[in-house]
Amino acid sequence: MTQWWRGGVIYQVYPRSFQDSNGDGIGDLPGIIARLDHIASLGVDCIWLSPITKSPQADMGYDVSDYCEIDPLFGSLEDFDTLVAQAHARGLKVIMDQVVSHTSDQHAWFKESRLSRTNARADWYVWADPLPDGSPPNNWPAVFGGSVWEWNGTRRQYYLHNFLISQPDLNFHNPAVQDAVLDVMRFWLERGVDGFRLDTVNYYFHDQQLRSNPANPIEEHLPLATSPYEMQIHQFSKSQPENLDFLRRVRTLLDQFPGTTSVGEVGDSHQSVELMAQYTSGGDTLHMCYGFDFLGHEFTAEHFRSRIDKFFAIGPDGWPCWSFSNHDVPRHVTRWAEHALNPRDLADQTAALVLSLRGSVCLYQGEELGLPETELLFEELTDPRGIRFWPQDKGRDGCRTPIPWDEGNPPNGFTTGTPWLPVKPPQSMLNVATQQADPGSTLAFYRTILAWRKAHPVLALGDIGFFDLAEPILAFRRATETGAMLCIFNLSPHERAVAVSGLHEGTMLEPVSERAVLADANLRLGPNGYAFIAIDVSSTATISDLA
Known part of the structure; x- marks a missing residue:
């Protein structure tokens, strides 16, 4: 397959x-x-x-x-x-x-690239000249802290590393x-x-013009992020x-x-x-x-x-x-x-x-x-x-x-x-x-x-459609041309109940359901309870909040 x-x-x-x-x-x-x-x-x-x-x-x-x-x-x-x-x-x-x-800075490709601006792999990594005052070319932060730019004295340029200094980024703009x-x-x-x-x-x-990223707006009453990386929208440094x-x-x-x-x-x-x-x-x-x-x-x-x-x-x-x-x-x-x-x-x-x-x-x-x-x-x-x-x-x-x-x-x-x-x-x-x-x-x-x-391919391949229910109930219908399944989850530590209509008489919960009881038209879900109900594809069964 x-x-x-x-x-x-x-x-x-x-x-x-x-x-x-x-x-x-x-x-x-x-x-x-x-x-x-x-x-x-x-x-x-x-x-x-x-x-x-x-x-x-x-x-x-x-x-x-x-x-x-x-x-x-x-x-x-x-x-x-x-x-x-x-x-x-x-x-x-x-x-x-x-x-x-990215690679390690111990990779043979980077060892060659950092030697000069003219070697065979000079353009295999992201290199950039400093600004006139010697600072990095833009404001991009690294995921693990500090700037994404690290100075190399041999080439007299900065190289890009989105993670650790020892993880230089490859230049995918180079075929x-x-x-x-x-x-x-x-x-x-x-x-x-x-x-x-x-x-x-x-x-x-990365953006070849090396444009600086915009700020990620943070509401004034909230504290600053743990890492400066979270303070930017990474518009130009990736994606x-x-x-x-x-x-x-x-x-x-x-x-x-x-x-x-x-x-x-x-x-x-x-x-x-x-x-x-x-x-x-x-x-x-x-x-x-x-x-x-x-x-x-x-x-x-x-x-x-x-x-x-x-x-x-x-x-x-x-x-x-x-x-x-x-x-x-x-x-x-x-x-x-x-x-x-x-x-x-x-x-x-x-x-x-x-x-x-x-x-x-x-x-x-x-x-x-x-x-x-x-x-x-x-x-x-x-x-x-x-x-x-x-x-x-x-x-x-x-x-x-x-x-x-x-x-x-x-x-x-x-x-x-x-x-x-x-x-x-x-x-x-x-x-x-x-x-x-x-x-x-x-x-x-x-x-x-x-x-x-x-044993139920509908869960692997079926379409999904959600029911509009109040928190903390998540419920959806999975369906293929040959089968359908109702899936209902109580995402809380408290008992909840929903109404289930349109089921055939004698419909039972699937055996993997837990902390759930189906009685008449009501489904009672215990703390973190969930239920699976197999239905016909043509079934009009629905799940709704209790009145």
């Missing part, structure tokens, strides 16, 4: 924290291979591997020094080949991170850079990978129109390898959904995109409905990939805790919700265990963002701590050595072995809901 990705479920593996095989405290490819049965048992379709290519690890692999070599921390190319073969043998696809908006990036992708496609997750896909191009033509080149390459796919990460707080739709529309751009709309703190029916409606209004032939957690944000069981009586109910409800939205789904390792965010001390941090902006921004380490596999004390079978980040008691007690033996565990529920989703 060449379109397996449409409505598919992707499981994100953060290799450093999945399974260590050699006792150095850092997860690796042989460790992932040893745990493939766990991933396969969930019922997902694909594994996304966060960066495993050679890197100084200043940003945990998102600073690549060689695109075609596996970092020794994780293993070898032979290990990678084995992983792909073993995953395929279990019916799992494998996609890998491609971090090509030779585009060709080199596509060659890297071809290398991995020929090695058998099933596609790519494209890191910071809207950062590839440029030239990006579309390059994405079409990526799609042309992928089309030469039937069955492969792409999912782009759109990092933009002002036009995330618009870019997601634009980057996946027309059948000649990316297959899927995800943004950060559902990776923040907002947990309301209006928010979910507005983002999804907007995506399909702008790009009716585009395709989203929704996720509630990943390696860049606090885990959602912690992030949305105020909206639930207990973490277990929230873990179940959010799994049911994300797996019933129109689009593909990405689950982050540990979601299936209901792992909360790990509370870390400053001295335990490794993330440069957290170290710089502590304590207002504690960085990303809290969602990256190792998976607890075995019963007993930390690190629960993750490593025989000292883990690179600690496994703490709240995570330790949610280990895989304990949940494996409990039919009422979060892990058991994930396996149940994923199997149920596969």
Whole structure:
């Protein structure tokens, strides 16, 4: 099936924290291979591997020094080949991170580029002359603090880095850079990978005039943002129109390898959904995109409905990939805790919700265990963002701590050595072995809901239409030509009820519904309750607020 990705479920593996095989405290490819049965048992379709290519690890692999070599921390190319073969043998696809908006400053391309203004790769990165007073050419800030511009005394110019100083940005306005990036992708496609997750896909191009960004208006009564990056609308430093033509080149390459796919990460707080739709529309751009709309703190029916409606209004032939957690944000069981009586109910409800939205789904390792965010001390941090902006921004380490596999004390079978980040008691007690033996565990529920989703293609491929209901009820209808489903969620820790009309006599809730009772024409939903109701395509069943 060449379109397996449409409505598919992707499981994100953060290799450093999945399974260590050699006792150095850092997860690796042989460790992932040893745990493939766990991933396969969930019922997902694909594994996304966060960066495993050679890197100084200043940003945990998102600073690549060689695109075609596996970092020794994780293993070898032979290990990678084995992983792909073993995953395929279990019916799992494998996609890998491609971090090509920038490289490490240790990459051979940058080492050459910084030597002079006339060498063969002089224009492979974004270089700019200083203003007459020696200051940078514009006001663009870096995501990790400070200016995006760093002075190079050899060239007597500034170079652009949207992230760390050691992560210089490639110049995609240079066709030779585009060709080199596509060659890297071809290398991995020929090695058998099933596609790519494209890191910071809207950062590839910058405004060639280097115009300064406008301010992001902040109401006077609100405090300033934690980072200056949030104080601008990034009109010129990213998300440029030239990006579309390059994405079409990526799609042309992928089309030469039937069955492969792409999912782009759109990092933009002002036009995330618009870019997601634009980057996946027309059948000649990316297959899927995800943004950060559902990776923040907002947990309301209006928010979910507005983002999804907007995506399909702008790009009716585009395709989203929704996720509630990943390696860049606090885990959602912690992030949305105020909206639930207990973490277990929230873990179940959010799994049911994300797996019933129109689009593909990405689950982050540990979601299936209901792992909360790990509370870390400053001295335990490794993330440069957290170290710089502590304590207002504690960085990303809290969602990256190792998976607890075995019963007993930390690190629960993750490593025989000292883990690179600690496994703490709240995570330790949610280990895989304990949940494996409990039919009422979060892990058991994930396996149940994923199997149920596969048994109901309407949830993967059907259209979506929302009912107009008061908060905190989110309700929608999924439908194909052959089947339909009503999906109703109480996004609160308090009991709620709605009216359901037009059902056939004897209609029952689907067995994966939780904390829900259907009686007569009323549906009562307990705290974080939700219900699925299968209906005929021709059914006129509706959901409304109780009078």
